[in-house]
Amino acid sequence: MSKLMKLNLKVWRQKNADNAGKFEEYKVDASPDMSFLEMFDVLNEQLIETGKEPVAFDHDCREGICGMCSMVIDGRPHGPKQGVTTCQLHMRSFNDGDTITVEPWRANGFPVIKDLTVNRSAFDRIIAAGGFISTNAGNAVDANSVLIPKDVADEAFEAATCIGCGACVSACKNASAMLFVGAKVTQLSKLPQGKPERETRVVAMVNQMDAEGFGACTNTGACAAECPKQIPLSVIANLNREYIGAKMNGK
Amino acid sequence: MTLESKIPAGDIATKWTQYKSTVPLVNPANKRQLEIIVVGTGLAGASAAATLAEMGYKVKAFCFQDSPRRAHSIAAQGGINAAKNYQNDGDSVYRLFYDTIKGGDYRSREANVHRLAECSTSIIDQCVAQGVPFAREYGGTLSNRSFGGTQVQRTFYAAGQTGQQLLLGAYSGLERQVGLGNVKMYARHEMVEVVKIDGKARGIIARNLVTGKLERHFGHAVLLCTGGYGNVFYLSTNAMGSNVTAAWKAHKAGAYFGNPCFTQIHPTCIPVSGHYQSKLTLMSESLRNDGRIWVPKKQNDDRHPNDIPEEERDYYLERRYPAFGNLVPRDIASRAAKERCDASYGVGQSKMAVYLDFKYNMMQKYGRTEASKLNIANPDDETLIRLGKEVVKEKYGNLFDMYKQITDEDPYEVPMRIYPAVHYTMGGLWVDYDLMTNVPGMYALGEANFSDHGANRLGASALMQGLADGYFVIPITIGNYLSKEIHTKPISTDHEAFVAAEKAASERIDKLMSIQGTRSVESYHRELGLIMWNKCGMARNEKGLKEAIAEIQALRADFYKNVRIPGSVNEFNPELDKAGRVADFLELGELMCVDALQRNESCGGHFREEYQTEEGEALRDDENYMYVSAWENKGDTWELHKDELKYENIKIQQRSYK
Numbered sequence: 036m037s038k039l040m041k042l043n044l045k046v047w048r049q050k051n052a053d054n055a056g057k058f059e060e061y062k063v064d065a066s067p068d069m070s071f072l073e074m075f076d077v078l079n080e081q082l083i084e085t086g087k088e089p090v091a092f093d094h095d096c097r098e099g100i101c102g103m104c105s106m107v108i109d110g111r112p113h114g115p116k117q118g119v120t121t122c123q124l125h126m127r128s129f130n131d132g133d134t135i136t137v138e139p140w141r142a143n144g145f146p147v148i149k150d151l152t153v154n155r156s157a158f159d160r161i162i163a164a165g166g167f168i169s170t171n172a173g174n175a176v177d178a179n180s181v182l183i184p185k186d187v188a189d190e191a192f193e194a195a196t197c198i199g200c201g202a203c204v205s206a207c208k209n210a211s212a213m214l215f216v217g218a219k220v221t222q223l224s225k226l227p228q229g230k231p232e233r234e235t236r237v238v239a240m241v242n243q244m245d246a247e248g249f250g251a252c253t254n255t256g257a258c259a260a261e262c263p264k265q266i267p268l269s270v271i272a273n274l275n276r277e278y279i280g281a282k283m284n285g286k
Numbered sequence: 287m288t289l290e291s292k293i294p295a296g297d298i299a300t301k302w303t304q305y306k307s308t309v310p311l312v313n314p315a316n317k318r319q320l321e322i323i324v325v326g327t328g329l330a331g332a333s334a335a336a337t338l339a340e341m342g343y344k345v346k347a348f349c350f351q352d353s354p355r356r357a358h359s360i361a362a363q364g365g366i367n368a369a370k371n372y373q374n375d376g377d378s379v380y381r382l383f384y385d386t387i388k389g390g391d392y393r394s395r396e397a398n399v400h401r402l403a404e405c406s407t408s409i410i411d412q413c414v415a416q417g418v419p420f421a422r423e424y425g426g427t428l429s430n431r432s433f434g435g436t437q438v439q440r441t442f443y444a445a446g447q448t449g450q451q452l453l454l455g456a457y458s459g460l461e462r463q464v465g466l467g468n469v470k471m472y473a474r475h476e477m478v479e480v481v482k483i484d485g486k487a488r489g490i491i492a493r494n495l496v497t498g499k500l501e502r503h504f505g506h507a508v509l510l511c512t513g514g515y516g517n518v519f520y521l522s523t524n525a526m527g528s529n530v531t532a533a534w535k536a537h538k539a540g541a542y543f544g545n546p547c548f549t550q551i552h553p554t555c556i557p558v559s560g561h562y563q564s565k566l567t568l569m570s571e572s573l574r575n576d577g578r579i580w581v582p583k584k585q586n587d588d589r590h591p592n593d594i595p596e597e598e599r600d601y602y603l604e605r606r607y608p609a610f611g612n613l614v615p616r617d618i619a620s621r622a623a624k625e626r627c628d629a630s631y632g633v634g635q636s637k638m639a640v641y642l643d644f645k646y647n648m649m650q651k652y653g654r655t656e657a658s659k660l661n662i663a664n665p666d667d668e669t670l671i672r673l674g675k676e677v678v679k680e681k682y683g684n685l686f687d688m689y690k691q692i693t694d695e696d697p698y699e700v701p702m703r704i705y706p707a708v709h710y711t712m713g714g715l716w717v718d719y720d721l722m723t724n725v726p727g728m729y730a731l732g733e734a735n736f737s738d739h740g741a742n743r744l745g746a747s748a749l750m751q752g753l754a755d756g757y758f759v760i761p762i763t764i765g766n767y768l769s770k771e772i773h774t775k776p777i778s779t780d781h782e783a784f785v786a787a788e789k790a791a792s793e794r795i796d797k798l799m800s801i802q803g804t805r806s807v808e809s810y811h812r813e814l815g816l817i818m819w820n821k822c823g824m825a826r827n828e829k830g831l832k833e834a835i836a837e838i839q840a841l842r843a844d845f846y847k848n849v850r851i852p853g854s855v856n857e858f859n860p861e862l863d864k865a866g867r868v869a870d871f872l873e874l875g876e877l878m879c880v881d882a883l884q885r886n887e888s889c890g891g892h893f894r895e896e897y898q899t900e901e902g903e904a905l906r907d908d909e910n911y912m913y914v915s916a917w918e919n920k921g922d923t924w925e926l927h928k929d930e931l932k933y934e935n936i937k938i939q940q941r942s943y944k
Binding site for chain 2 (some may be wrong): 051066068070072073076077078080082083084086088089091093095097098099100101102103118119123125127148149152154155156158159160162165166167169170171172173174175176177178179181182183184185188189191192195196198199210222223226228229232246253280
């Protein structure tokens with residue numbers, strides 16, 4: 036058993052969307068082998084035992100794939116390590132005696148529900164606007180009847196690994212959702228099956244993104260730097276290319 | 287009530303085709319008047335909701351997560367089976383059917399499994415059409431790999447995140463229908479009660495988890511696609527929120543629960559590291575394609591694995607099961623690991639782990655091929671490792687990264703340490719051939735039903751079943767019921783049955799909130815999990831199961847006296863959500879032990895220590911136990927009904943992988 040670390044936490048507490056929030060300070064002992072969320076479990080058990088309200092935070096799979104966990108840790112979405120979600124961040128990435136500040140995602144498009152939990156349904160509405168291929172079950176031809184070069188499939192896959200967590204929005208000074216939208220547009224526009232709708236798709240998704248209150252991209256690149264799945268900035272370039280192409284064609 | 291599995295007559299190979307051609311249909315105009323509730327948006331739920339909406343039905347879909355895309359199907363890693371025979375290695379629908387029945391240790395229903403194998407090929411076509419980026423070969427064709435319990439390559443995959451890609455495909459189909467107004471989506475909602483009118487399922491009571499308010503929703507039919515109940519063990523590979531609540535409420539409302547004790551313990555998970563641990567992480571079965579499992583030949587060997595020479599290693603799966611080697615089914619691999627660890631050959635700090643080692647194949651399989659491509663005639667070890675590592679990275683990179691992130695050890699340099707963990711539940715709500723429970727109008731799809739995997743599920747078959755049920759089975763079979771419901775007008779949610787169901791749910795919540803004891807919900811869940819793991823886990827016996835039943839009853843009584851739930855009802859209160867789920871697990875746990883106790887045989891993942899062969903293999907009793915145990919809730923007890931299994935196409939025999 037490794038030695039316990041003594042940590043000071045500054046955690047954002049907010050009763051609900053209608054109330055102003057503020058930081059509260061807590062002390063927690065954590066093992067270096069714990070995940071960041073397990074450290075929060077320990078904090079919450081302490082709070083419950085002393086009759087206080089636990090901290091509400093989103094989490095589910097705890098293996099870095101569902102995209103539900105969402106904490107800004109010391110000013111960085113998903114914390115200090117590159118390419119990992121909060122649930123996969125381990126306390127060995129911190130030092131004994133550290134003070135750690137934890138806040139919710141910060142963006143107009145993601146209103147706070149409670150404490151560290153935010154509402155990300157805007158992302159679902161962007162997908163509903165166009166992030167799909169219009170095919171009904173039963174229509175498909177044999178899977179090998181359309182050959183797809185490996186590099187194209189790999190490129191589509193890389194973009195498709197987006198987990199929809201929203202770290203890109205939270206990291207961006209403009210709260211732009213371009214990395215998220217660019218990832219889906221890139222996946223579907225690269226594949227032959229997605230080509231028939233590529234122009235209507237990109238326009239519909241971008242319009243919805245604007246309607247949800249996400250900002251524009253000013254090419255800072257913070258989104259790609261903080262993305263836990265390391266979606267590359269090139270998907271935004273591709274999104275712009277697809278969008279301009281569609282607009283040139285009068286879509 | 288007698289159970290009718292409603293299996294259509296006729297030859298197994300043509301049964302489903304015949305059924306599809308003759309089942310009653312609902313015309314498009316009538317479909318628009320029929321409302322369907324879908325609970326859960328994983329592979330089964332999302333694909334069902336999307337497909338039924340495409341057909342014209344009015345659908346309402348519910349999930350407890352903040353978005354339907356987060357359902358735990360997303361975490362499935364290795365792949366999805368389909369009898370495409372793209373590798374020309376002798377695969378066929380029959381072979382997939384046979385492998386699945388045998389893998390399930392002859393405890394699943396032939397007709398359902400054959401239909402599953404038939405649908406498997408269409409699933410791959412459908413997913414590719416949706417833009418699922420499966421792994422491909424350089425020529426542009428789809429790539430395959432092997433999974434346990436089979437000798438062909440029929441598993442389609444997208445690196446180590448196949449579930450994610452398949453779910454996002456189904457989710458995009460679902461969101462498309464949301465955009466078109468054919469599906470109304472309710473995220474952050476949990477089903478807490480079934481509404482029955484004149485014996486038929488007619489709706490649900492759902493709790494809005496943000497406001498805490500109870501809502502009434504009508505449907506002509508209710509589909510439960512709510513996944514498995516592995517979290518009854520507290521530590522499992524399931525997501526934190528995965529729960530049995532919807533299925534359990536259905537059970538309390540009359541639906542029989544099938545084979546509750548059939549749970550799958552997955553052999554390759556990252557071992558437990560401390561008491562604070564909240565969940566276990568799977569390392570995909572696909573790793574057993576290239577990873578070799580071993581322990582030292584010497585007991586309590588503390589040497590570093592890289593210092594243990596080849597001749598002092600025991601590749602126990604290859605030794606015991608030469609025909610299938612490292613690719614034996616999960617139940618067998620898990621028990622073999624436990625056997626070695628119990629006999630003091632385990633490794634790592636806790637000694638409850640075995641090695642999964644990639645070095646041999648990295649060098650000899652991939653390193654040599656790559657060297658040959660580069661015309662390197664006599665590559666040294668360093669070159670082989672360097673070249674092989676790149677191939678392994680492409681195949682399993684995300685899994686290796688995940689392992690390193692969790693354990694702080696580099697699996698490219700040292701073997702992984704792994705140990706079995708609870709992963710999947712083969713048991714679930716009893717359903718007939720139409721996937722309908724014994725409550726008319728209430729269906730169960732995917733992991734939530736009992737039907738396709740018998741006593742042990744083969745790898746890469748869960749994704750197959752979820753999508754087969756949602757895309758291809760329910761859209762057809764539901765017509766058999768709804769064609770008779772076209773005259774039923776939507777029932778007002780002011781109906782007394784809705785009022786009563788909401789009242790029951792509300793009283794239950796108030797009761798939990800009023801306890802205000804001293805112990806956290808989490809502490810009860812952890813304690814229940816420990817009882818289940820120790821006494822109803824990888825090995826079970828009569829004495830332990832009887833003890834477990836008494837312990838669970840006592841724990842449940844204590845829960846209702848001493849649990850403390852902070853906050854209030856009408857607000858976002860995750861502790862209250864969790865309390866409701868743990869309350870249901872505290873009842874389900876008992877039923878699992880009751881079921882394990884009545885099944886005086888060993889089969890698949892259900893290993894009763896009293897019933898084993900001399901070599902320690904599971905010993906079935908086909909004469910007395912070749913049935914699905916379907917349990918009817920009777921308040922505080924249960925009554926057993928037997929759904930006899932008939933094998934007309936496959937000869938039952940002792941399962942052998944030697």
